[in-house]
Amino acid sequence: MTTNSLFANRVSVEQVEEGKLLAPKFDANGLLPVVTTDAESGEVLMMGVMNEEALTLTIKTGEAHYWSRSRKCLWHKGATSGLIQKVVELRIDDDQDAVWLRVAIDGGASCHVGYRSCFYRAVPVEVENGPVELQFTETEKTFDPVEVYGDAPNPTQL
Secondary structure (H helix, E strand, O other), rough: OOOOOOOOOOOOOHHHHHHOOOOOOOOOOEEEEEEEEEEOOEEEEEEEOOOOHHHHHHHOEOOOEEEEEEOOEEEEOOOOOOOOEEEEEEOOOOOOOOOEEEEOOOOOOOOOOOOOOOOEEEOOOOOOOOOOOOOEOOOOOOOOHHHHHHHOOOOOOO
């Protein structure tokens, strides 16, 4: 039973798949996968996850919030960089266990590395031997991460 007033309880497959009420299914870790695309171009910007609080805040504020698995905390996308993702459309899949955000971003970038998209490298296919060499699909950064975040190492780095 949910205590979140925005979410309905999941009662049946029919209700979840054909009903009009939002009844998200978070995984065993309390997370939902989120694919985020540019509202205008359709370009994939990033993939992240939301917990119940992040989804609730995203719905209430119209700005993307995620759960940071590496930092284990709520993350208001763009709060530090100023590159806030404004939700143009939020969709949930048929099982209500995955989210698609279409966003607009002042400044145009979503990747903490400074590129527009987190998907800035292509992986060649039909390769026989490795290591596989990645191919950059973006050649210039939208912003300087050191200028925005400082020179502290990113917590997601190895």
